[in-house]
Amino acid sequence: PAMPGSRCPRPALPILRWLPRYSRAWLPLDLLAGLAVGLTTVPQALAYAELAGLPLQYGLYSSFMGCFVYCFLGTAKDVTLGPTAIVSLLVSSYASHEPVHAVLLAFLSGCIQLAMGLLHLGFLLDFISCPVIKGFTSAASITISFNQIKNILGLQGIPRQFFLQVYETLRRIGETRAGDAVLGLTCLAALAGLRAMKSHLPRAGPAEAPAVRISHLIVWISGTARNALVVLFAGLVAYSFQVMGSQPFRLTGSIPQGLPPFRPPRFSLAAPNGTVPFQSMLQDMGVGLAVVPLMGLLETIAIAKAFASQNGYRIDPNQELLALGVANVLGSFVSSYPITGSFGRTAVNAQSGVCTPAGGLVTGALVLLSLAYLTSLFYYIPKAALAAVIISAVVPMFDAGIFRTLWRVKRLDLVPLCVTFLLCFWEVQYGIVAGVLVSGILLLYSIARPPIKVSEGAVLLVQPGSSLHFPAMEHLRDCVCSRALAASPARSVVLDCSHVSSIDYTAVLGLAELLQELRRHGLSLAFCGLKDPVLQVLLSADLEGFQHFPSWEEAGRCGGAELGGSRAEPFSSTAESSGLIQ
Numbered sequence: 001p002a003m004p005g006s007r008c009p010r011p012a013l014p015i016l017r018w019l020p021r022y023s024r025a026w027l028p029l030d031l032l033a034g035l036a037v038g039l040t041t042v043p044q045a046l047a048y049a050e051l052a053g054l055p056l057q058y059g060l061y062s063s064f065m066g067c068f069v070y071c072f073l074g075t076a077k078d079v080t081l082g083p084t085a086i087v088s089l090l091v092s093s094y095a096s097h098e099p100v101h102a103v104l105l106a107f108l109s110g111c112i113q114l115a116m117g118l119l120h121l122g123f124l125l126d127f128i129s130c131p132v133i134k135g136f137t138s139a140a141s142i143t144i145s146f147n148q149i150k151n152i153l154g155l156q157g158i159p160r161q162f163f164l165q166v167y168e169t170l171r172r173i174g175e176t177r178a179g180d181a182v183l184g185l186t187c188l189a190a191l192a193g194l195r196a197m198k199s200h201l202p203r204a205g206p207a208e209a210p211a212v213r214i215s216h217l218i219v220w221i222s223g224t225a226r227n228a229l230v231v232l233f234a235g236l237v238a239y240s241f242q243v244m245g246s247q248p249f250r251l252t253g254s255i256p257q258g259l260p261p262f263r264p265p266r267f268s269l270a271a272p273n274g275t276v277p278f279q280s281m282l283q284d285m286g287v288g289l290a291v292v293p294l295m296g297l298l299e300t301i302a303i304a305k306a307f308a309s310q311n312g313y314r315i316d317p318n319q320e321l322l323a324l325g326v327a328n329v330l331g332s333f334v335s336s337y338p339i340t341g342s343f344g345r346t347a348v349n350a351q352s353g354v355c356t357p358a359g360g361l362v363t364g365a366l367v368l369l370s371l372a373y374l375t376s377l378f379y380y381i382p383k384a385a386l387a388a389v390i391i392s393a394v395v396p397m398f399d400a401g402i403f404r405t406l407w408r409v410k411r412l413d414l415v416p417l418c419v420t421f422l423l424c425f426w427e428v429q430y431g432i433v434a435g436v437l438v439s440g441i442l443l444l445y446s447i448a449r450p451p452i453k454v455s456e457g458a459v460l461l462v463q464p465g466s467s468l469h470f471p472a473m474e475h476l477r478d479c480v481c482s483r484a485l486a487a488s489p490a491r492s493v494v495l496d497c498s499h500v501s502s503i504d505y506t507a508v509l510g511l512a513e514l515l516q517e518l519r520r521h522g523l524s525l526a527f528c529g530l531k532d533p534v535l536q537v538l539l540s541a542d543l544e545g546f547q548h549f550p551s552w553e554e555a556g557r558c559g560g561a562e563l564g565g566s567r568a569e570p571f572s573s574t575a576e577s578s579g580l581i582q
Helices: 015-021 026-051 057-061 067-072 087-093 098-116 122-128 130-153 160-171 179-201 210-224 225-241 278-285 288-311 319-332 341-353 359-374 381-398 401-411 411-423 430-446 469-488 505-520 530-539 552-557 559-563
Strands: 267-269 274-276 451-455 460-465 493-496 525-528 578-581
Touching: 015 067, 026 057, 026 087, 026 130, 026 210, 026 225, 026 359, 026 381, 057 359, 067 359, 087 130, 087 179, 087 288, 087 381, 087 430, 098 122, 098 278, 098 288, 098 319, 098 460, 122 288, 122 319, 122 430, 130 160, 130 179, 130 381, 130 401, 130 430, 179 210, 179 225, 179 381, 225 319, 225 381, 274 430, 278 288, 278 559, 288 319, 288 341, 288 430, 319 401, 341 460, 401 430, 430 469, 451 469, 469 493, 493 530, 505 525, 505 530
Parallel strands: 460 493, 493 525
Antiparallel strands: 267 274, 451 460, 451 578
C-alpha cells in the first residue's frame, strides 16, 4: 500500500486510468454513443473518400483503426478519430488522387506526429493563431461545399482548382441533370430540417408521459442519425428506379467487399513506364508532409480541449499527439488515409452521453461490419446524397461572426484572418503559411515596439510595458533620449522595470550605451522595480554608473543627490504629463 501522504503514480497507458473503475452503469451509455457515432461515421466515410478523390472503400478503411487506438491511448472520453472534411481536402491536394500516395501520407504523418509527441513539441501549434485557424476553416467550408456542387448538379469533368471550378460549374450549369439536382436539394433540406429539429428539442424529464418520452427519443435518434437516414432514403429511391428500368441518378457504384489486408504501406509505385521511387513520391507530396500532420494535430487537440473544458475534465496534449500518431501509423497498415479528430462525430458522442473512450470500440466494430457485409448495398447510394452529407457537415464551419467580432475587439487581427481566408482559395498551404507569417510579424512587432509610458516631473519616469529584448532597444533609446534631452532643463531618468520579466544580452549592451550617452550630457539613469532575474543579469554585466532602487518613489526621494535634479516631489500632480509611446 502507498505510504500516508504519498501520491500513486498515474498509469502510463491511459486506458488503465479508467478501465479498473469501469462501472456497469456506463455500459449502455457507451453502447448507445458508439452506435450513434457509427451511424454517422459510415455515410460520412463514403462521402469524405469522394472528397479526397479516392475510391469510396478507403473512407471506410480509414474509419475503424482510430476508434480502436484512441480507446487505449486517448485521454478525452468524447473524441473520435477518423476521416474529416478538412483532412480529406488536404489529401485531395497532396496525394494526387492516388491511394498509394494517400496511405503513405498517413504513415509519414503518423511518424511526424509520434515524434512531436515524444519530443513534447505540441507547443509549436500555439504559434497558429485563432484568426489563422478561423480563416482556414471558413475558406475550407466554402471550397469543400462548392467542390460538391458538381455532384449535386450531376456534372462531370469539373477541375479541382477553386476558381476554375467556379468558372466551369457556372459555364456548364445548363448541363445539370434534373434527377441529381432534385435529389441533392431534397437531401440538403432534409438534413437541415433534422438538424434544426434536434437543436430545438427540449429535454424530456422523467415525469413526462411515456408517449412524450418516446416521441422525444424518436426525434433525437432521427436528428443524430440523420446522415444514415438520408443516405438510406436516397438509396431506396435509386434502387426503386433501377427496378423500374430507369436511373436518373449518378450512383456510387460497386465497392469491394471485405476487410482490407493488414500490410505495410508501399514505398514505391508501379507505373506504366517503370517504378516511381520513394523520393519521387515524397516530392509529389511536397509541403503536404508538414501541412497534413500539423492540421491533423491542430484539429484533434482543439476538439479535445474544447470538449474537455465543456465537460469538466483535463487532457494531456502530448498524449493526444501520441494517440493520433499511433492511429495514423497503424491505420496505414490497413490502407487508411490520414485521420484526425472529427468535431461533428465528437459532438454526437458527447450528446449521446458517452462515459469512456470504450464507445469507440462499438463505432469501429460497426464500420468493420459494414465493410464485411453491407458494401454491396452501397452500390445504389446516389452521389448527390453523399454530396449533401458533406455540405451539411462543412457549412457550420464557416464563421461569419468572427469578422464582426475581430472588428470590434482587435482590428489588427483581421489582417492574418483575411490573408489566410483569401489565399486558401488559391492553395491551402499558401493560405496557412502566409497567415502564420503575418501573425508572426505582428507578434514580433509587438516585441520590437513595446508600449512605453513616460511621466514627466523633476526626473523622467519611463515605464516599458513588457520585457526588453534586442529589437526593442533602439526604440527605447530614442524614446528616452528624445524626451530627457528635449526637456528644459534636461532631466535625469528613472527606468521603472516592474513590468520587465526578462532581458537579453543585446538589451544589456543597449542600456550600457544609454547610460554613457546620458552621462555625457551630465544626466543619470537609475533603475527601479527590477525583478530578481533581470537584476541578476544587470549586476553580472557590471554596468558603469548602475543605480537601482526598490521603487520609483524611493528613486524620486533620492532625486536631488543621486540623479542631479531638485528635491521637489518628482511626480506631483501639477508637474506630471504622461504619454504612451507605441
